Amino acid sequence: MDRLKGKVLIAQGGGPTAVINQTLAGVVLEARKNALTTAVYGSLNGVRGIVEENLLDLTWETSHNLERIASTSSSALLSTRDKPDQEYCSRIFDVMRKHDIRYFFYIGGNDSADTVRIIEEQARSTGYDLRTVHIPKTIDNDLPVNDHCPGFGSAARFVTQAFMGLNLDSRALPGVLMGIVMGRHSGFLTASSILAKKYSDEGPHLIYLPERPFSLESFLTDVGRVYGEHGRCVIAVAEGIKDANGDSLLLRHNQNHEQDAHGNWQLSGTGILGDFLAKTIRDNLHVNRVRADTFGYLQRCFTGVISDRDSQEARELGEIAVHYAMEENRNGSVVIRRPVMDYSVSYDLVNLPDVAGKTRVMSDDFINEQGNGVTDLFRAYCSPLVGTQLPESFRLRAPSVPKILEPQP
Amino acid sequence: MDRLKGKVLIAQGGGPTAVINQTLAGVVLEARKNALTTAVYGSLNGVRGIVEENLLDLTWETSHNLERIASTSSSALLSTRDKPDQEYCSRIFDVMRKHDIRYFFYIGGNDSADTVRIIEEQARSTGYDLRTVHIPKTIDNDLPVNDHCPGFGSAARFVTQAFMGLNLDSRALPGVLMGIVMGRHSGFLTASSILAKKYSDEGPHLIYLPERPFSLESFLTDVGRVYGEHGRCVIAVAEGIKDANGDSLLLRHNQNHEQDAHGNWQLSGTGILGDFLAKTIRDNLHVNRVRADTFGYLQRCFTGVISDRDSQEARELGEIAVHYAMEENRNGSVVIRRPVMDYSVSYDLVNLPDVAGKTRVMSDDFINEQGNGVTDLFRAYCSPLVGTQLPESFRLRAPSVPKILEPQP
Numbered sequence A, B: 001m002d003r004l005k006g007k008v009l010i011a012q013g014g015g016p017t018a019v020i021n022q023t024l025a026g027v028v029l030e031a032r033k034n035a036l037t038t039a040v041y042g043s044l045n046g047v048r049g050i051v052e053e054n055l056l057d058l059t060w061e062t063s064h065n066l067e068r069i070a071s072t073s074s075s076a077l078l079s080t081r082d083k084p085d086q087e088y089c090s091r092i093f094d095v096m097r098k099h100d101i102r103y104f105f106y107i108g109g110n111d112s113a114d115t116v117r118i119i120e121e122q123a124r125s126t127g128y129d130l131r132t133v134h135i136p137k138t139i140d141n142d143l144p145v146n147d148h149c150p151g152f153g154s155a156a157r158f159v160t161q162a163f164m165g166l167n168l169d170s171r172a173l174p175g176v177l178m179g180i181v182m183g184r185h186s187g188f189l190t191a192s193s194i195l196a197k198k199y200s201d202e203g204p205h206l207i208y209l210p211e212r213p214f215s216l217e218s219f220l221t222d223v224g225r226v227y228g229e230h231g232r233c234v235i236a237v238a239e240g241i242k243d244a245n246g247d248s249l250l251l252r253h254n255q256n257h258e259q260d261a262h263g264n265w266q267l268s269g270t271g272i273l274g275d276f277l278a279k280t281i282r283d284n285l286h287v288n289r290v291r292a293d294t295f296g297y298l299q300r301c302f303t304g305v306i307s308d309r310d311s312q313e314a315r316e317l318g319e320i321a322v323h324y325a326m327e328e329n330r331n332g333s334v335v336i337r338r339p340v341m342d343y344s345v346s347y348d349l350v351n352l353p354d355v356a357g358k359t360r361v362m363s364d365d366f367i368n369e370q371g372n373g374v375t376d377l378f379r380a381y382c383s384p385l386v387g388t389q390l391p392e393s394f395r396l397r398a399p400s401v402p403k404i405l406e407p408q409p
Helices: A020-033 A063-070 A086-099 A110-125 A152-172 A188-196 A216-230 A249-253 A272-284 A308-327 A376-386 B020-033 B047-051 B063-070 B086-098 B110-125 B152-172 B188-196 B216-230 B249-253 B272-284 B308-327 B376-386
Strands: A006-012 A037-043 A055-057 A101-108 A131-136 A176-181 A206-208 A233-238 A290-294 A332-340 A344-350 B006-012 B037-043 B055-057 B101-108 B131-136 B176-181 B206-208 B233-238 B290-294 B332-340 B344-350
Touching: A006 A020, A006 A086, A020 A037, A020 A063, A020 A101, A020 A308, A086 A101, A086 A110, A101 A110, A101 A308, A110 A131, A131 A308, A152 A176, A152 A188, A152 A233, A152 A308, A152 A376, A176 A188, A176 A272, A188 A206, A188 A233, A188 A376, A206 A216, A216 A233, A216 A272, A233 A272, A249 A272, A272 A290, A272 B272, A290 B290, A308 A332, A308 A344, A308 A376, B006 B020, B006 B047, B020 B037, B020 B063, B020 B101, B020 B308, B037 B047, B047 B086, B086 B101, B086 B110, B101 B110, B101 B308, B110 B131, B131 B308, B152 B176, B152 B188, B152 B233, B152 B308, B152 B376, B176 B188, B176 B272, B188 B206, B188 B233, B188 B376, B206 B216, B216 B233, B216 B272, B233 B272, B249 B272, B272 B290, B308 B332, B308 B344, B308 B376
Parallel strands: A006 A037, A006 A101, A101 A131, A131 A332, A176 A233, A176 A290, A206 A233, B006 B037, B006 B101, B101 B131, B131 B332, B176 B233, B176 B290, B206 B233
Antiparallel strands: A037 A055, A332 A344, B037 B055, B332 B344
């Protein structure tokens, strides 16, 4: 097969991550080296920039600035939640044809993968010669086939460092301290809070995931037990927890919910679930201090808390995606595999339908039997992903001074 | 005057900070070097550990472990919100006398300074020879006399890095994004969000502080104007904002508020203020995406986001406090002054009544005329405090590709 000469187009879709621009830099720098490339374009606001013909000529971007952008959080090409239909796709091809785009790289989650799948199908059915590669990113870590997704490690590092702080805070001034973590269907990010636990009496003492039905009754029993034992309780709750009927607790209490073009309900950006759970504890248990912190958008693009491994892999995925498309002339979705548990990765290209629109949830062996915590296997899985040089906490080990007064009445 | 030989007692009170253990290590290491010191004790849970005689013998703590604890967030000696009355103080003296405590260092905010003031007065009136020094810490930066307080710089760095992320996130997926920041009476921490603004169209576009009356009408006008201009709006709101009558908006909407022993209402640990403001925007302005993130306890002890300057000063304050008490035989509150704006500090000892129970708010020249933002003077004031090597964000500078298709209908 003749190898395609033409322009390379790259776009970023869905929720941004802290390392998504590493992938952008990886694609742009690698594509610019290739003799088949006549120019590298970037589409602004994901696929919307294609239909609106809002393209940047990244051929002119300096390598130096690309490196600075690589270490900047959130999609430098901006993003979109648009879900292309047939008409949207026709317009995409009009623009691609006119501009002689022959390689399309779309960095995104499972919804973006589905967009790439539709574009790939349409290109094939209309006989337009186009290489399309989806490159994963998502803090939710919910793409199938992948061992993990770029963006997850850095978000998990944020969650870990946040729970380290909550652990230390709740030890100094005890009470019940809850952290509500992003995660619609998959609990990976919420579960990563376990890495904050160093000492055996530390939290998170309880972790509630969307993968298990949430019961207020068991929740109160759990919290009461932990509070009775430790005099405090640190809890990680996924914003997507559902009751036994599969109904989201957050949506039940939030009258202002919005839905995006992919049919996903907006869960983040409100403290309503945390406030509801805190009130439930206050109304039912004898606890002085009950606090709920909703991490919201902080955990997605927080500047300066990055997993080095996550960052490197995000870069490599961009590079390898260009290789698959331009050297091997293949379409698909790039995936990360893990041949060595602790720790090395390899990359592969799979067919888009294997990834597109599908959601991976935590496997049963990652969740404890009671459904209120995670297993050591999950800890071993997650630990390398948050990167090296994680901050660590320490405690005084000094002996108590013998009491010399009468005990206070 | 004969110099006092005896035991040194140290405790930590009030809300913890990320660098409060630097001060602890500074006091312990310096006091252990002094020939007047017979032992160094630590009281667990602030002054409560004294009345309950829960003391640790820090003489035995290794220097190595003290260094590791210094870089661990949150009070290693744990904390308390207790406000000692006469009886509580009598008990404190019983314990101090029996254990031959002659030097008492209390690391805390203005409430803790007031506790030290009461103890100092009682020691004088009962003729018990005791040197007492209050060492400031507070993320609110609300102690008078001080140019700034240890703990503020690191919390301000967290707020800055968080708003950098919110800026980048809201640029990729535009809307209104609010961050609710701690601050009961003083807006310093909320105001520090301005350091996240690098590009002229970036947020925070609006900053609302407890120092100015908050009007929902002006708020909506402001947000509508910014959203009209930029297509997005990033807002920093202090949790302590009050209406024209001085009533807290948060307390008005929160039926679950608690009060501590110092009469302070609990404001943090709930998303209710952010949710209320988000709903107000949704109900009144035509904005698609409105999100509110309440930073809550994340901003206080977040692990791994530390201002190096804050950390060094917190350490030095502990060291200098020991010097004032043991070498100069003086009581008081250690303060930080700033002889050189950008940047050096000096330390001083002032009388406890100058600091105790008093609250410093932002001066008028730090707040803009409209009361919805801060001045360049504040930025210059705050900028060195968050420390060096702050992460920075960058943007693509590539030129647009000329459009070759008809504009979309």
